[in-house]
Amino acid sequence: MEQKVSEARSKPRRKIPTGSEASVGNAAGANALRKQAPGTDAGEPSHGEGSRGDQSFESILFARSGTYPDAADATEPSCFGDLNLDQVVASVTANRAEYNLKGFFHTNLLEVDDVAYRHEVMRDLERNEMRDCVLAFAQAMKTMREHFAQMEKIFVPIQKQAWFLDAVDIYSRGVLDLTEALGRSEPRSRGLRGLLGWLRGYVASKDFPAMRSFIETLQADFAKIRYCVYIRGEGFVVHRYEGENDYSAEIEQTFRKFQQGSAKSYLTKIHDYVEMNHIEAKILEFVSLLFPDPFKRLAEFCRTYQNAYLPALVARFDxxxxVYLSYLEYIDRLRPLGLKFCYPELSKTDKSLLCREGFDIALATKLAADDTVVVTNDFELSEDQRVIVVSGxxxxxxxxxxxxxxxxxxxASLGFPVPGKKAKLFLPDNILTHFEREEDLENLSGKLQDDLKRVHDILDVASGRSIVIMNEIFTSTTLQDATFLSRRIMRKIIALDALCVWITFIHELASFSKETVSMMSMVVPEDPAQRTFKVVRAPASGRSYAMSIAEKYRLTSDDLEGRLP
Amino acid sequence: MKAFLMHAGRDFDLKAPLPWNAEALVQDLELDTLFDAMADGDEFLREVARVALLTGGGNDIDTMRYRQAALQDSLRNPQAVRQIYGSVVGTITGRRTRGGLMWLGNYPGAILSRSVELLEAQVAGLRELRHLCEANAGRFRSPAFSTLFEMLQRELTDEYLQTVEGHLKELKFRDGVLVSAEFGEGLKARDYVLRNALAEHRNWLQRLFGPKQEAYTFNLHPRDEAGARALSELRDRGINIAANAVAQSAEHILSFLTMLRTELAFYVGCLNAHDHLEAKQEPTVMPDPSKPDERLYRFDGLYDVCLSLRTEKRVVGNDLAADGTLLVIVTGANTGGKSTFLRSVGLAQVMMQAGMFVPATSFAANVCDAVVTHFKREEDTAMNSGKFDEELNRMDEIVGHLTSNSLVLFNESFAATNEREGSEIAGMIVDSLLRHRIKSLFVTHLYEFAHSFVGRDPKRIAFLRAERREDGTRTFRIIPGEPLRTSFGEDLYGRFFPGEPLEDDKDAA
Structure with a gap:
């Protein structure tokens, strides 16, 4: 009997992912399909659909199915390099390669309600209890996948079965814990409420509890087993444990009076391979003869559940x-520095904008590594204002x-909280950027041509719903040329009614029309060499020599009054 | 088992964090000279002396008295203390124990046999130690030593030592190794527990001939080398735990012996320093510590122990009776002994805190949890503005760490600027210290500063001056006296550059 199971298990139906290759199944993605763990039934789940509860729930990311292209096909938007969003996404998704998430970060949402759907889920997940229960579930799924990867390296049939049991146990406890914890923390988002409804139906169906009780009985029976191995030069004997004395404890007891704090460990690190050698396999075989019953039922468990335990929807949610967890984790690293994040108010028609204490999230991440906090900035556009011209x-x-x-x-168009204390933003169809490229500098006339071509391409694609960002264009020509070209382009952008940020050394652009707003980068007035990265002025004061040093070291009478014990 | 020679119920911590200002204190009080005298060339003794003296600020009066009593025992029985110390050191560094637990090897089998060997030697050493205690028990009266001796005689009975030796024999596992196990992840065995194989051996015979117990036997094929390796690894897993237990026991005994050595080392160090001072007939005395919240200096014949240890002749001692005094301002001639005096007060305080004798004919002071120094740094060659900044920077650091029962020693502080500004800053700081009842001694040339405190609060402020005879010679004694307007720098200058007019420069300054 056992032999039969083991043969069956040694020929898995699909290619099984190993170690780092292991990828998370997204039932909707063809790529993910190929990489599913054994037992995932991506097609028709074997459990009765009728018992699944909420039928409308499909995705935690998308309010409506089929509205956006599959994340696997989403390529990186052209603005990513200029905006350093490629760094941000790489950093956000670092350590999560197995989930293949980048495509989701490339797909911007176009409807305000799609954004709202994510805001709701994100707000739910910002509550620690809620996030913890989802994290715990994700960890369980990850551990499960590692178990399947490990199983492939095991050749002792009984041991292989044991790993399968553990994997299914981890999965099903993960699902149970998630259902229970989600229910307790009462999600408010449509997404998580939909998931909860579905999960409740699933775990209440007939099959799930049966699988759980099978697992638990088996585990309890194995946990009770204790045996002895008596090793002599020529071989060994295996028998049941019968209350023999713990000799190490006896030794410790004798020497206890010398105990001085805690001693270092002299345990030799004997490498523990997961796989068994033939001596261990022999001992396991002997133990299965001493305690035959649980081993028989283990084989039966494997036959029953081999390909029928993981519904596709669970894998997709996982x-x-x-996407949410990675972003939250990322911004949680910045929050302790005092940087704020907020859920922006969004519109796809109203172009008045507002931002308080916004910052460059990529720069903030880089500076955070050196314990430096990025400078925050505000902006505001109202009524007819569309173009922010930045000089300085x-x-x-x-x-x-x-x-x-x-x-x-x-x-904002990914449905995430954005860097800033408060924000009212526009939901664009596209973000188009033109940043000066250092590498094109060899040929100046070629560069101007290239500049114009790029600007042309941008204006070709841009609509009244686009955001255009121009960074020092036309630097390769005369001021007169540049002014002329810039004014022309400016007129086109204003005609489009697109939102725009334009960095330029041409001051005239700042007062181009009622649509333009001027902003300047600032320096410290007393020390023009020092940049503030902001509009801030600080007064200074002079003082007598010795006293001013004493002040610097907080040694004046007043200081000392407070400082001395 | 604990030595408890330094604290009544606590180990002495050789790795204790030193006070934040330890380095400055060693430099300013020239403590290295004292450490060297206590070490007598032995690095270990030096390290113990260093830590004991530098961490004395944490000791309470009881601890000081506890150590004083043990030190008096040691001064009465120097030979016995040195002999016990020698025996402990011998056991730690003997031929069979020298390697300690450093080279045990990488296999449980090797660790086990090496540890058993080590333990055998240690047990022999413990036996000798107990005999020494038995021989000297009657001659020690301090709580520290009598408790230690009683404990060793009580714990290390012959009977106990025999039990230990029995185990050491059994641990050679001649009859094979018995382990129990349970199932871990994926039905791999885990929680190996070593079981008494001696009993197993008996059971085994019983099973062979008695009622049948279900058991399965596997014998290795003679050519199954992989199997032999696997089995020996399994044996290692069993022995591993025992090897660990035995090695840990050896480590525990070693750390007990090391602790005993460490705590004895302090007294041996005190004996060494005492020998040096006695040889040149310098007086020493057990100081009389009083409560931390009192403010007290009362001493006779107090001398700078480090200066004495460095010179052939005896050094000048000073007297002071200044109960309730918070601030002592010392002024007077250059090289008149002011710095030496300042150091002698600091050194005596540090030694008293550690539980040592002090270099004086009598000494009483309140307990201070920290001795802090703010000395002019001679070696600082930076420009003046930087120097003054550096001085205040150090003062800032001191203020940040100051406790209300600290003793602050200022030596020519805040002089790296002109006298008016220096006096202003010094006055401001000292005033604040006074208001907060913080004890300080201030050696200074800043006349304006020193003079501004004259007559203000005689109960809490005392003035001392380096003595100078009518004929201009220095006695190196520090006597009561208010600051005098002239400094004595011109004397010195006149000695090196005779015949130059000085009046112009003096006025200009």
Whole structure:
């Protein structure tokens, strides 16, 4: 009997992913389909559909199915490099390669309600209890996948069966815990409520509890088994444990009086391979003879559940929810620095904008590594205002400001909280950027041509719902040329009614029309070499020599009064 | 088992964090000289002396008295203390124990046999230690030593030592190894527990001839080398735990012996320093510590122990009776012994805190949880503005760490600027210290500063001056006296550059 099972298990129906290759199944993605763990039934679940509860729930990311292209096909938007969003996404999805998430970050939402659907889920997941229960579930699924990867390396049939049992146990406990914890934390989002409804139906169906009780009985029986191995030079004997004395404890007892704090461990690290050698396999075989019953039932468990335990919808949720978790994890690293994130108010018609304490999230991440906090900035557009023209000294944070503007809008259109204390943003159909490219500098006339071509391409694609970001274009020509070209382009952008941030050294653009708003990068007035990356002024004061040093070290009478014990 | 020679119920911590200002304290009080005298060339003794002296701020009066009593025992029985110390060191560094637990090897079998060997040598050493205690028990009266001796005689009975030796014999596992196990992940065995194989051996015979117990036997094929390896690994897993237990026991005994060595080392160090001072007939005395919240200096013949240890002749001692005094301002001639005096007060305080004798004919002071120094840094060659900044920077650091029962020693502080500004800052700081009842001694040339405190609060402020005879010679004694307007720098200058007019420069300054 056992022999038969083991043969069956040694020829899995599909290619099984191993180790790092292991990918998370998204039932909707063809790519993911090929990489599913054994037992995932991506087609028709074997459990009765009728017992699944909420039928309308499909995805935690999309309010309506089929509205957006599959994430697997979504390529990186052209603005990503200029806005450093490629760095942000790489950083957000780092350590999550197995989920293949990047495509989701490339797909911007076009409807305000699609964004609202994600805001709801995100707000739910910002509650620790809610997030913890989803994280725990994700961890369970991950552990399950690792178990299947491991199973492939095991050749002792009984052991292989044991790993399968563990994997299904981990999966099903993960589902149970998730259902229970979700219910307790009462999600308010449509997404998580839909999921909860579905899960409740699933775990209440006839098959699921039966599978659980099978697992639990088996585990309890195995946990009770204790045996002895008596090793002599020429071989060994295996028998049941019969209360023999713990000799190490006896030794410890004798020497206890010398105990001085905790001693170092002298345990030799004996490498524990998951696989068994033939001596261990022999011992396991002997133990199965000493305790035959649980081993028979283990084989039966494997036959029953081999290909029928994981519904496709669970696998899809496991993958998609990582989009939220990864982003939250990412911004949670920045929040302790005092940086704020907010859920922006969005519209696809109203072009008045507002942002308080916004920042470049890529730069903030980089600076955070050196324990530095990025400078935040505000912007506001109202009524007819559409174009922010930024001028001022170099290295003063102009490009950072432009990136921030673009990032805010892209992140907002992914349905995420955006970097800033408060934001009212526009839901664009597209973000188009033109940043100066260093590598094109060899040929100046070629560069101007290239600039114009790129600007042309942008205007070709741009609509009244687009966001255009121009960063120091036409630098390769005379001021007169540049002014002329810029004015022409400006007129076109205004005619389009697109939102725009334009960084330029041409001051005239700042007062071009009622649609333009001027902003400047600032320096410290007393020390023009020092940039503030912001509009801030600080007064200074002079003082007498010794006393001013004493003040610096907080050694004045007043200081000491407070400082001394 | 604990030595408890340094604290009544606690180990002495050789790795204890030193006070934040330890480095400055060692430098300013020239403590290295004292450490060297206590070490007598032995690095270990030096390290114990260093830590004991630098961490004394944490000791309470009881601890000081506890150590004083043990030290008095040691001064009465120097030979016995050195002999016990020698025996402990011998056991730790002997031929069979020298390697300690460093080179046990990588296999449980090797670890086990090496640890058993180590333990055998340690047990012999413990036996010798107990005999030494038995021989000297009557001559020690301090709680520290009598408790230790009683404990060793009680714990290390012959009977106990025999039990230990019995185990050491059994641990060679001549009859095979018995382990029990349970199932872990994927039905791999886990929780190996070593079982008494001696009993198994008996049971085994019983099973062979008695009622049948279900058991399955596997014998290796002679050519199954992989099997032999696997089986020996399994044996290692069994022995592993025992090897660990035995090695840990050896480590525990080693750390007991090391602790005993460490705590004895302090007293051996005190004996060494005492020998040096006695040889040149310098007086020493057990100090009389009083409560931390009192403010007290009362001493006779207090001398700078480090200066004495460095010179052939005896050094000058000073007297002071200043109960209730918070601030002592010392002024007077250069090289008149002011810094030496300041150091002698700091050193005596540090030694008293550690439980040592002090270099004086009598000494009483309140307990201070920290001795803090703010000395002019001679080696600082930075420009003046930087120097003054550095001085205040250090003061800032001191203020940040100051406790209300600290003793602050200022030596020519805040002089890296002109006298008016320096006096202003010094006055401001000292005033604040006074208001907060923080004890300080201030050696200074800043006349404006020193003079501004004259007559203000005689009960809490005392003035001392380096003595200078009518003929201008220095006695190196520090006597009561208010600051005098002239400094004595011109004396010195006149000695090196005779015949130059000085009046112009003096006025200009």
């Amino acid at each position: 993958r998609e929810v990582q 000294p170099n290295q003063g944070g102009k490009t950072t400001f432009a990136r921030m503007f673009g990032q805010l809008h892209h992140l």
